Amino acid sequence: MFPIYASLTNKPSPKRAFAQGIVALTLLLVLSGCTGTRYLASRTTRENALEARLALMGRSGPRVSARTWAALKRFGLAEVDSVGTVPSLDAIRTAIDQSDDPELIYSLSELAYVEGKRAERRKDTAAALNFYGISLTNSYDFLFADDLRSERNYYDPQFRGACDLYNESLQDTLRLLCAENRMRPDHTYTIRTADRVFTVRTAMRGGWDPNEFDRYDFVSDYSIQTLRNRHTTYGLGVPLIGVRKPLDPDDPREKYYAEGLSYPVTALMRCSPQSGHRRMGRSPECVLEFFDPLQANQVQLASHWVPLETDVTTPLAFFLDSPEFRQRNRATEGLLDPNGTQNRRGLYMIEPYDPERIPVVMVHGLWSSPLTWMDMFNDLRSYPEVRSRYQFWFYLYPSGQPFWLSATQLRRDLAEMRDTIDRQRNHAMLDQMVLVGHSMGGLVSRMQTIESGDDFWRIVSNEPPEKLRGPEEDRTRLVSTLFFQPNTSIRRVVTIGTPHRGSRFANDYTRWLARKLIRLPQMAVNTTQTLARENPGLFHESHLLTCSTAIDSLDPNSPIFQVMLRAKPAPGVTYHNIYGELEQKRLFNTVKVRGDGVVDVDSARVEGVASELRVNAEHTLIHTTDKAILEVRRILLEHLEEVDRRYRTAGHQVSMR
Numbered sequence: 001m002f003p004i005y006a007s008l009t010n011k012p013s014p015k016r017a018f019a020q021g022i023v024a025l026t027l028l029l030v031l032s033g034c035t036g037t038r039y040l041a042s043r044t045t046r047e048n049a050l051e052a053r054l055a056l057m058g059r060s061g062p063r064v065s066a067r068t069w070a071a072l073k074r075f076g077l078a079e080v081d082s083v084g085t086v087p088s089l090d091a092i093r094t095a096i097d098q099s100d101d102p103e104l105i106y107s108l109s110e111l112a113y114v115e116g117k118r119a120e121r122r123k124d125t126a127a128a129l130n131f132y133g134i135s136l137t138n139s140y141d142f143l144f145a146d147d148l149r150s151e152r153n154y155y156d157p158q159f160r161g162a163c164d165l166y167n168e169s170l171q172d173t174l175r176l177l178c179a180e181n182r183m184r185p186d187h188t189y190t191i192r193t194a195d196r197v198f199t200v201r202t203a204m205r206g207g208w209d210p211n212e213f214d215r216y217d218f219v220s221d222y223s224i225q226t227l228r229n230r231h232t233t234y235g236l237g238v239p240l241i242g243v244r245k246p247l248d249p250d251d252p253r254e255k256y257y258a259e260g261l262s263y264p265v266t267a268l269m270r271c272s273p274q275s276g277h278r279r280m281g282r283s284p285e286c287v288l289e290f291f292d293p294l295q296a297n298q299v300q301l302a303s304h305w306v307p308l309e310t311d312v313t314t315p316l317a318f319f320l321d322s323p324e325f326r327q328r329n330r331a332t333e334g335l336l337d338p339n340g341t342q343n344r345r346g347l348y349m350i351e352p353y354d355p356e357r358i359p360v361v362m363v364h365g366l367w368s369s370p371l372t373w374m375d376m377f378n379d380l381r382s383y384p385e386v387r388s389r390y391q392f393w394f395y396l397y398p399s400g401q402p403f404w405l406s407a408t409q410l411r412r413d414l415a416e417m418r419d420t421i422d423r424q425r426n427h428a429m430l431d432q433m434v435l436v437g438h439s440m441g442g443l444v445s446r447m448q449t450i451e452s453g454d455d456f457w458r459i460v461s462n463e464p465p466e467k468l469r470g471p472e473e474d475r476t477r478l479v480s481t482l483f484f485q486p487n488t489s490i491r492r493v494v495t496i497g498t499p500h501r502g503s504r505f506a507n508d509y510t511r512w513l514a515r516k517l518i519r520l521p522q523m524a525v526n527t528t529q530t531l532a533r534e535n536p537g538l539f540h541e542s543h544l545l546t547c548s549t550a551i552d553s554l555d556p557n558s559p560i561f562q563v564m565l566r567a568k569p570a571p572g573v574t575y576h577n578i579y580g581e582l583e584q585k586r587l588f589n590t591v592k593v594r595g596d597g598v599v600d601v602d603s604a605r606v607e608g609v610a611s612e613l614r615v616n617a618e619h620t621l622i623h624t625t626d627k628a629i630l631e632v633r634r635i636l637l638e639h640l641e642e643v644d645r646r647y648r649t650a651g652h653q654v655s656m657r
Contacts, residue, residue: 039226039317047220049164054114062117067158068110071103089115089134102142102151106158109138109165116172129176129191133198135169137286140271143236144302163236167309170269171218171238174288178216185210185290199285205299206265206292207352214245216265219314227317228375228624231382233297235307237266241315242290252420256349256393260324263351264315266291266308270301294351294387312387313378319350320374345409347417348394355427357391358434358643360636363410365439365497366550370394372438375624380633389640390434395441402553403440404456404560407447408481414448418489432643434492436632438623439599440550442498443564446575449486449493450567456482459559460539470534478531486570492639494632496578497596497622500565501603502556556603565606576635577612579604580622596622611635 048056055061064072072078075095077087092108095101116131142148142162153159177183177191184202191198204210219239224230232239242265246254270287291299293310300306319325347361348370362373373394381387395413397406422430437445457465460482468475532539553560569575580596581604594601598619605612617625 037226039224039320040222040314041225043221043223046218048168050113050168053161053164054110054117056117062114064107064110064114065161068107071107072111075099075101075104087111100147102148103158105138105142105148106162106165109135109142109162109169112138113165113169113172116169120172125176125179126192129173129198132169132173132176133191135165136173136269137271139163139166139169140269144304146302166236167238170267171220173269174216174238174240174267175218183216183288185213200269200288201286202288203290205289206295207354208242208263208290208292209247212244212247213242213263213265215243216267217241217243217262217318219311222314222318224313224317226320227313227378229379229382230311230313231378232313233293233307233310235298235309236301237268237291237309239293239309239311239314240265240267240290241318243318253353256347256353256417256420258319258325258348258350260319260322261350262315262319262322264293264310264312266293266310268299268301268308292352294381297384312381316350316374316378320371345397345413346395347413348396349391350394351391353421354391355422356429357389358429358432358639359393360390360434360436361393361395361414361445363395363397363435363437363441363445364399365437365441366399366554368399368439368441370396372620372623373436376629376632379629380636383633385640386633386636390636395444397444399440400550402550403443404447404481404553406440407444408484410444411448411484411487414487414489428647431489431491432639433487433490434494434636434639435490436494436496437498438496439498439619440554442493442495443500445493446495446498446564447484449490449570449573450564451486451570452482452484452567454483455563455567456560459563462540463538467538468531468535470531474531478528486573488570490570491572491643492574492576492635494576494578494635495606496628497580497599497604497619498577498606499554499556499599499603500606501561502558503554503599503603504556569608574639575606575609576631577604577606577609578615578622578628578631579612580617580619581614582618583616 045057051057053065055063069078072087072092077091077095089108089112092104092111096104096108112131112134116128116135119125119127119131139162143152143159143166174183177189185204186202188199188201191200217240219241242263244257244261244263246257246259248254268289268291270289272285289299291308293308293312296308297310298305298307362370362377364370364372377392380390381392395410397409399406418425418430421427435445435448437443457479465475465479465483468479552558579601580599581594581601582596595604596617596619611631613627613631615622615625615627617628622628
């Protein structure tokens with residue numbers, strides 16, 4: 001929903017309300033139909049940490065830094081008045097063999113990188129690979145060689161400079177290998193240049209299959225456009241975007257992975273540190289490793305624990321910008337044509353499934369889609385303590401249908417997923433699930449944890465369901481909607497901006513217009529209409545079965561809200577609530593609006609919750625605020641403490657990452 005709905009909560013005159021309803025829904029059709037939002041932009045030149053230092057884009061560049069030039073002059077390797085003259089690499093190697101000075105090792109690495117850039121400009125790929133290889137191995141020595149341990153100064157800016165040389169020379173090497181299609185995990189490559197022979201083995205270090213990626217793109221080629229924050233860490237390695245391909249189209253688990261999905265990957269080259277004259281070696285052996293930064297943010301290199309250079313946001317934006325995702329993310333279509341969008345309904349993962357991590361299922365609201373969660377997801381995943389113990393799933397459903405029908409479908413979809421990925425019920429973390437629902441999605445989520453008894457049935461009929469006549473399949477479908485048991489795998493529910501008692505947005509005029517615009521699932525309409533005809537007098541609220549849209553279902557006068565509020569929750573389920581209450585600044589004071597513009601405070605607040613937080617935000621923005629995101633993080637960490645405590649008490653081994 002959008003802030004324009006705020007005017008509908010002030011009880012205008014009937015004529016004015018009608019006009020506002022028409023304007024609001026018409027504008028929303030236009031606004032929600034826009035698909036021009038971009039999450040990523042291509043850079044004209046790639047991001048490079050060495051650009052300013054080595055004048056990579058300057059007219060006189062690329063050239064070595066002033067410090068390197070001073071070091072070369074100090075060792076008699078460059079004339080004072082010949083700034084443009086570059087000494088030979090062999091001359092520097094000879095000087096290193098005699099003194100083993102770290103300044104010279106750094107200078108050799110930097111000079112080789114500059115020469116690699118010049119070779120690339122000449123289109124001499126073999127020479128460029130040779131120079132980048134020299135820069136890579138010597139910067140690695142500068143950082144890790146044992147014989148330099150006593151001289152290594154971690155506080156010297158040159159140390160970070162060596163990290164940048166390592167990262168950028170590795171990246172340029174990978175770019176050339178990608179161009180030649182020589183960057184495949186679990187393969188060994190021999191790279192021959194005029195100066196050296198490199199043997200490179202490749203290996204996967206994440207939870208992926210070696211054949212899971214169709215291709216790799218480089219994070220440094222893109223800039224973030226729409227997501228609020230870009231989450232990175234600094235260290236060694238090259239952040240990549242691994243574009244996933246289906247492993248086995250016949251595997252039923254594949255339907256939970258969106259087409260065009262991309263993962264964050266960090267590539268790292270592990271070399272054998274050399275010392276002394278061995279730096280003159282001509283055949284270094286290296287291992288190119290691909291790490292999952294969501295599972296590991298540091299790695300052991302040459303007895304050192306080294307942080308990885310990572311970017312978990314750009315690969316997410318890359319996926320959100322893909323044509324495959326844009327085709328699925330049609331919020332307006334999901335509202336207006338629930339029947340036509342049923343084939344896209346379901347649970348989706350955007351990370352590899354991990355049986356040791358707790359699922360957090362995020363459920364969007366009316367006129368929305370999983371896209372609404374991306375800022376919260378991006379921020380939550382940036383915390384190592386969250387991403388190491390949780391995996392995030394997203395539920396996509398046609399939001400134009402009544403929320404209780406969506407709740408029934410989610411109930412079935414969760415059960416089907418469990419049967420697909422854990423038929424033997426061996427994955428204990430699946431029984432610690434957390435649901436997070438925004439707006440109407442909060443109602444869909446809460447209905448997963450309550451026991452219906454016959455309360456929901458009695459909303460539509462005073463007769464027992466055994467008296468219902470009609471085709472067995474139709475009767476079963478209707479009864480399953482109104483009689484249900486809680487999902488005992490769900491341990492915690494977070495509702496955000498949820499109309500627990502309905503919304504006054506669902507007035508006579510918006511409901512009338514919605515019925516004109518929204519095409520309900522034809523099968524559901526036909527089924528309930530047939531049952532209503534074949535059972536005259538059995539139903540006293542048959543309109544709830546035959547003509548309700550999502551907006552109808554949010555009517556504050558609907559008896560379903562009172563039934564939900566007094567329904568019995570499953571044992572051991574904890575509820576949390578976040579609601580919006582806008583503050584309007586006036587000349588002399590600040591006035592609170594009784595709600596978020598769509599949901600009144602009286603409807604947004606609910607009893608029986610472990611915590612409740614007020615946020616000064618509009619309805620559509622509550623779950624994107626820092627305050628709400630930090631509250632969800634707090635709830636998830638609280639849940640971890642409870643899970644770990646329960647497992648320790650039960651005598652089980654808790655997997656701690």
